[in-house]
Amino acid sequence: STLSSGSSAGADGSAVGLSPITPTAPAQDNSSSASGQAAAPDPEREKLMYDAAFEQVRLRDFEKAEMAFNAFLRRYPQSEYAGNAQYWLGEVHLVQADLTAAGQAFAKVISQYPGHRKEADALYKLADVERRLGNNDKAAQLYQEVLSKHPNASAAQLARRDLNAL
16 A cells, blocks of 8 residues: 555554554644754755655655654754655654554644645555554544545545555
C-alpha cells in the first residue's frame, strides 16, 4: 500500500497487540528545543534544509533522513515545509518498521498542521498503521474519516480499497 508520492513501506506489520495510536494535542512549546531555540523564518534556508533531508529519503539512508527531518522540525516548526517534513518522518519510521513512531508522526501531521495538503495521506497512513497493529476497528474508523473529509483525494481511493478488505 504505497501512495502515489513514490513512498514505499517495508514493514510487515508483525507488531500486533500494541495499543491504538491516537492523535494527541499539538505540543506548543515551539519557543525552544533540545538543540536550542527555533530559528527565525528564512524560506531559502528552510528549503535547503528540507531538500537535504528529503534527499536522504531518495538515497534510502533512512537513519540520516530521520535525524535530518527531526532537526528541521526543531529548527523550523512553523515552516511552510514543516507539515511535509512531519509526514516524511512518518514514512521513514514506516520503512524502518517502527509502527508506533510512524503512527505518532502521522498523527502530528493531522493535529499540528490541519488543512495541510498531506493531511489526507497522513490520515490514510495512520489508518494503515492501525491496521498493521491489528486495530481493525480503529483503522476502519480512520479510513471512513479519509473518505468523509477528503473524498476527492487519491488517499480516499486507497482508503476505500483497504476498508473493503478489512
